[in-house]
Amino acid sequence: MVGAGLFCIGLYMIVSKHNAIQILIGIELILNAAILNLVAFGKYDRINNGGQMFALFAIVLAAATTAVALAIILNVYKQYKTIDPGQVDNLKD
Amino acid sequence: MSLVQLLFYIMGFIALASALFVAGTKNVVRSIFMFFITLFALAGLYVLALADFVAITQVVIYVGGILVLILFAFMLSGKETLNIIAQQRKQFISLRRLPAFLLAALFFIVLVNMIAKADVNNLYWIKRAADLKNIIQPDAAMTENIGVNLMTNYLLPFEGISILLMVALIGAAHLSRKGRGQ
Numbered sequence: 001m002v003g004a005g006l007f008c009i010g011l012y013m014i015v016s017k018h019n020a021i022q023i024l025i026g027i028e029l030i031l032n033a034a035i036l037n038l039v040a041f042g043k044y045d046r047i048n049n050g051g052q053m054f055a056l057f058a059i060v061l062a063a064a065t066t067a068v069a070l071a072i073i074l075n076v077y078k079q080y081k082t083i084d085p086g087q088v089d090n091l092k093d
Numbered sequence: 094m095s096l097v098q099l100l101f102y103i104m105g106f107i108a109l110a111s112a113l114f115v116a117g118t119k120n121v122v123r124s125i126f127m128f129f130i131t132l133f134a135l136a137g138l139y140v141l142a143l144a145d146f147v148a149i150t151q152v153v154i155y156v157g158g159i160l161v162l163i164l165f166a167f168m169l170s171g172k173e174t175l176n177i178i179a180q181q182r183k184q185f186i187s188l189r190r191l192p193a194f195l196l197a198a199l200f201f202i203v204l205v206n207m208i209a210k211a212d213v214n215n216l217y218w219i220k221r222a223a224d225l226k227n228i229i230q231p232d233a234a235m236t237e238n239i240g241v242n243l244m245t246n247y248l249l250p251f252e253g254i255s256i257l258l259m260v261a262l263i264g265a266a267h268l269s270r271k272g273r274g275q
Contacts, residue, residue, distance in 0.1 A: 022115075022121065022124060024163065025115060025124065025125070025128050025163065026116075028128070028155075028159065029112055029115070029128075029131070032131075032132070032135055032155075035135075035147075035151075036135060036138060036139070036142075039138075039139050039142045039144045039147055040142045042142070042144060042147075043142055043143055043144075051144075052144045052146065052147050052235070052239060053239065053242060053243065053247050053250075055139075055144070055147050056146075056147060056150055056239075057250060057254050059147075059150055059151060059154050059155070060154070060254050060258055061254065061257070062154075062155075062159070063154050063155075063158055063159055063258070064257060064258050064261035064262070065261070066159045066162055066163070067162060067261055067262060067265040068261050068264055068265045068268070070162050070163065070165075070166040070265070070269075071264070071265040071266075071268035071269040072268060073166055074166055074169060074268075074269050075268055075269065077169075
């Protein structure tokens with residue numbers, strides 16, 4: 001029941017991967033879909049809290065990922081004056 | 094239909110609709126703010142799944158931290174990028190979107206198939222949990238249990254993730270440092 005709702009979100013976000021910071025938002029949404037599954041099935045683990053615990057870890061991981069990715073995006077913008085990944089095609093100058 | 098189910102459907106609909114809007118809109122700022130709504134709806138879904146602590150964490154970290162970061166990065170990366178992106182999207186609208194849409198639709202079909210075949214309510218470990226009364230009841234306060242578990246069973250992943258978070262933040266600060274001696 002819970003699952004059907006969340007997969008739509010994660011999957012339609014793959015559609016959003018065409019440009020820019022939106023790719024990052026798409027990744028966040030996919031992560032959120034996974035976390036929602038963890039939480040939903042974490043209901044069946046009252047003693048060890050496996051699902052909720054790893055949902056927390058996943059949220060923290062997502063935060064770390066976003067911080068680094070945004071720093072990289074800003075740097076890329078400084079170098080190339082664009083944030084379209086299709087145009088960033090060389091590694092060094 | 095009970096109230097909880099009704100709330101679940103409302104939250105799910107809000108999350109899905111705003112996520113679709115995020116994917117579909119051309120205005121990046123607007124999509125970021127709709128992402129905000131998606132995250133709140135997801136937090137509501139977590140509450141309905143009886144995970145109140147996770148829901149609070151979601152609001153604090155995602156809405157408070159990540160979204161502000163994304164907004165900052167977007168504002169700092171300037172206005173002209175937005176125009177460039179808009180122009181490109183007009184040119185390549187069919188060329189770029191069709192494969193992505195096909196991929197998403199096919200993957201969605203596969204996942205729905207999987208869910209239909211999995212027969213979620215009869216999985217053996219869920220039945221075992223139900224037999225052992227290992228299901229979270231709606232009136233239980235889970236935050237204390239989570240705290241105790243975090244410091245006993247999950248201490249190693251907890252320390253690992255704290256170190257990883259520190260490394261990531263130092264790395265981000267280093268990457269976004271201005272000048273870099275040039």
